[in-house]
Amino acid sequence: MQEQSIGAMLAAARHSAGLTVAQVSAATRIREAIILCMEQDDYGQCGGAFYARGHVRAVAKAVGLDPDATVHLYDQQYGGAPLPVRASAVFQADRKIHLPERRGPNWTMALGVALAIVVVFGMMRVMGGASDQVRTGDVRAASARPSVPPNTPITESPRAMASKPAAKDMVTVRIKAKRSSYVNVHDAEGRKLFSGTLKAGKTSTWRAAEKVNVLLADAGAVTLHVNGKKVKGLGGRGDMVRRSFGPPKTQSR
Template structure:
């Protein structure tokens, strides 16, 4: 089973968004040569795995992908996220600790501590006697009953759902295998961007048109306005499709 590479996903998303490599570089402040290498799955110029993850996150955000989902998929393809260093590994377990030599009692310090205790005890007695004379008759207990009036029932008439409007497009995608999916409306606004887990299905609605980007066309099944779309593409094939509202039935 082959999974679409991060480089191919970034390149497809950039082309789908209508952006050039120069525009992505200007938005992310990453050199164009590095972005071109990333789209070919070459991260040697990123300066290490830590910086490569940051570059992937920045480019994914610039081209309209979910940054966290893209980085998560990058970690999976690169062998997992960086393993944090355990604190115990920083220190030497067999290092000898030299304890200070025991000495006799310091009578001067003990006498000073005892004198301080006597002074504190005397001040507590004085302050305690004065506090007994404080008047408490003016203290009012807070009311336990809330002053907030009860909520009034909502009597507003519910608005009709989006599905009842004309010109709506309904797209439903079910993942046979975990695969990256990007869904946008007619104005380019993102409805979903991320990995759809195997066995999961999601549905989106938008007016006039829905644009879909599939990183692996054979990994999902797709329905538009209740009808199954056949022959989306082959295994590992990146597919971009646009769908409109259902045509009115002829009388």
């Protein structure tokens, strides 16, 4: 396996997963022409070593390979990893470090500030009158709690009363992978619930309000249950399927 090139490994993994180039392109958002060139070990269309490493990681994840191990092998074959920086190139022993001179407290400035405070305080005493008493009778301590008249009902704020989605509006989707396959799940507002390869034998469940959108790169590789019921006729092996599911319909009495 180590003697194979990166392109041969990606192509072999894709065939083993039963994926077409178009399906890998849809899962990674990388053009089909670039994926074909990568499988021929031609990375000139990727736009540079930085983007090539990103494409290798994305395609490896889509076809079921370990992304970190594949990128590491790419770095070994093509030298894509950044070179380490030597400590001697950053720190120089003969460079002088100038420290600011430590000075004592400025007593002249401190004395000037104290004198200004005394003058201001004296002027306030003269302008305020000869009385030294400070009136505090008219000042009331503010209560930390707002007063509530008796027998007044306490109502909750609009935020606390905001209702959560009813259980009848929720959609539950459960997917079990018979073999490793790429799965993409979004809710009604387009928020991503899951995007990646679902490993063989693994089962995952997602819940969302109103609607769940599902993209399957290989419909024949998974079994799908919506609201506890198995969905039949999704597609065959290698078929890319995009479906949307809503909440269970209430039965009229």
